[in-house]
Amino acid sequence: PLDLNNIQGDILVGIPKKTQTYFFFAIQDTTLFRTALLALIPFIKTAAQAQADQKSIADHKLKGLTTLIPMTGTQIAFSNAGLTKLGITGVATPGVADPNSDPFLEGQFKDSKNIGDAGTGPGRDFVPAWDPAFGNANIHGVIFIGGSDHLTVDAELAKTKLILGLSVKEVIQIRGDTRPKDQSGHEHFGFLDGISNPTIIGFNDKNAPPGPKPVDRSVLLTGQPSTSNPGPAPVLVDGSFLAFRYLFQLVPEFNQFLKQNPINGDSELLGARMVGRWKSGAPIDVTPTQDNPDIGKDPQRNNNFFYSGELAKGDQTRCPYSAHTRKTNPRADFTEHGLADQLNQRRIMRRGIQFGPEVTTEEANNNRSINGRGLLFVCYQSDLTKGFQFIQKTWANNPGFLNTAVDSNLKPIQPGLDSIIGQNADQARGVVGTDPANPDGSLTIPRFIVPQGGEYFFSPSISALKNVIAH
Ligand code: N7H
Known part of the structure; x- marks a missing residue:
């Protein structure tokens, strides 16, 4: 024990x-x-x-x-x-x-x-x-x-x-x-x-x-x-x-980007498809077109999703491969392709906390960060090359993941970087699949997370x- x-x-x-x-x-x-x-x-x-x-x-x-x-x-x-x-x-x-x-x-x-x-x-x-x-x-x-x-x-x-x-x-x-x-x-x-x-x-x-x-x-x-x-x-x-x-987060800049790039007029939908969840926590695999705060706060329902079935065969209509939660824990994209053991080795225990003040009116009005804020990210694992380092480098920063390397029967796709944490030095990141009506379409997303140590x-x-x- x-x-x-x-x-x-x-x-x-x-x-x-x-x-x-x-x-x-x-x-x-x-x-x-x-x-x-x-x-x-x-x-x-x-x-x-x-x-x-x-x-x-x-x-x-x-x-x-x-x-x-x-x-x-x-x-x-x-x-x-x-x-x-x-x-x-x-x-x-x-x-x-x-x-x-x-x-x-x-x-x-x-x-x-x-x-x-x-x-x-x-x-x-x-x-x-x-x-x-x-x-x-x-x-x-x-x-x-x-x-x-x-x-x-x-x-x-x-x-x-x-x-x-x-x-x-x-x-x-x-x-x-x-x-x-x-x-x-x-x-x-x-x-x-x-x-x-x-x-x-x-x-x-x-x-x-x-x-x-x-x-x-x-x-x-x-x-x-x-x-x-x-x-x-x-x-x-x-x-x-x-x-x-x-990790510093450029919050007013992120909010402005959502406002300027709505999907079907819906800025919240873009945010949800970048993260894989709505702000309430409700998974987009469960509720793909609108937020559902009851699901978001219900532990019996807010983690009960797997990107399974058609989704695991290359479909991105409910959730893009580039969404942060799908990139960092691809669930059925692995388990339905005989890779459950590999997936389990990549799990990490996250224990971070936020830092910095709320966005001020001045920052919100000018769409520019003045104060430093973000996440003091902490995660635990028995092996950094299988946990944090692997997830950041080989999954989040890799435009080719998840692809036919995992299953040659998948439709060839190039998902781009993780919409949230993908890092390409200080450059913007190319991301595919944010628009459900145009799953092959790409979007260039500026860097909103700035690592400072x-x-x-x-x-x-x-x-x-x-x-x-x-x-
Ligand atoms: Fe992420 N975010 O607000 O977008 N993350 N993360 N993360 N993250 C998760 O499911 C976020 C970071 C993972 O099992 C949620 O608990 C932000 C790093 C993993 O489905 C949200 C930052 C790494 C999961 C965020 C950040 C990860 C996860 C959904 C940095 C590893 C679980 C809530 C500022 C390299 C995936 C939840 C699963 C979830 C956000 C960093 C990994 C909302 C803002 C650096 C494994």
Whole structure:
């Protein structure tokens, strides 16, 4: 069984959060740091504790109470630069022979060109156009604290910094906040997010709402014993790789584009066909021509769709291949073509939070962003080359995916990039299929998501923190 007291809470359960502060640090003194880490470990929230927190929030709501229960959850993860500084070896992507092409070992700065970010310079001297805080191997680790409100989280962060003392220095601190009132749970373009995450066999697959098949825990957790590897390295057991992306969203510009390119007079329809869901969360595969907020908020119906039947045979009338949800989880496009195992390996657990203020009247009137806002994207997987890196590079940024390479019987198509997250440096992206009446027609979509940094981290188990890293 899963050891829920050993796994950090965010990976399989999720730290309940209205706000979350990310404290990115560089280790100054390894001896001081190990001592501080030992003192910090009891405050790191486990999966079992996160479950208890979620239950108390659910019980509170059942009683009809709308007040927030003050709570926080602290998590920690390390980059390869951090583990190297601490003399820890053995955390790497299995099967990647060349350390210069292991995303974890080389770090996200070196991988940025590969995943489509803008920047300058040739080959391995490429410098991404990022916030300089995310410079090459600049960041050794991140402590992030999610919780109910700023006051409670700030107090927990102050306590954490006292424990850390002079062992680390801050590289950058970023605060994320869910959006206000009825937009809570919606990302900044306005779409309900956090609906589709993988369920795990033997953990939460019973009573799970209808949706994609549950996956093996080894898709998300490293160091799971198997017949071929009965005794995985202690540092890897119950850990997970965490991909962090600092993604700015150009919201007034996105809204203007929808206004200028309606489908059949309907701007909301264009947005829905770019995402794969309406703003309410209702899937366009279920309700292709108009939003249905009742479906959007109903867990029994909002993830129960598969792009199956005619759709999986190359049809784009209900949902284009370029839609964000179809590009990043092609469901029946794989399962109806004998590729269910391949699809399951690509599932990621998304745990991001929004940052930045609401669009101001001035920004809306001028269709131009003045303030920075977007998504502090976080996802977990046991292998970055199968999860985040693969989805971004080989699916979202690849104009040929999904195509006849998956099934030679499919009608040949060239879907273009993922309408939302597809990255082609700073260039506009060509996308096919947004207009259901003209499925072969293409649309040029400017870049509305601007990556400003990121790093690949490893999120160790409590036992690995105690017995290996702080040792
Ligand atoms: Fe995406 N968006 O608002 O358009 N995402 N995403 N994402 N995303 C999803 O189903 C969004 C990003 C995935 O199982 C929804 O939970 C934005 C990256 C995956 O059907 C919405 C950004 C990557 C899924 C958004 C962003 C992914 C998913 C629908 C950046 C990976 C589940 C809600 C600012 C490389 C697909 C839901 C499935 C869903 C949006 C980033 C991946 C609304 C704005 C970088 C796997």
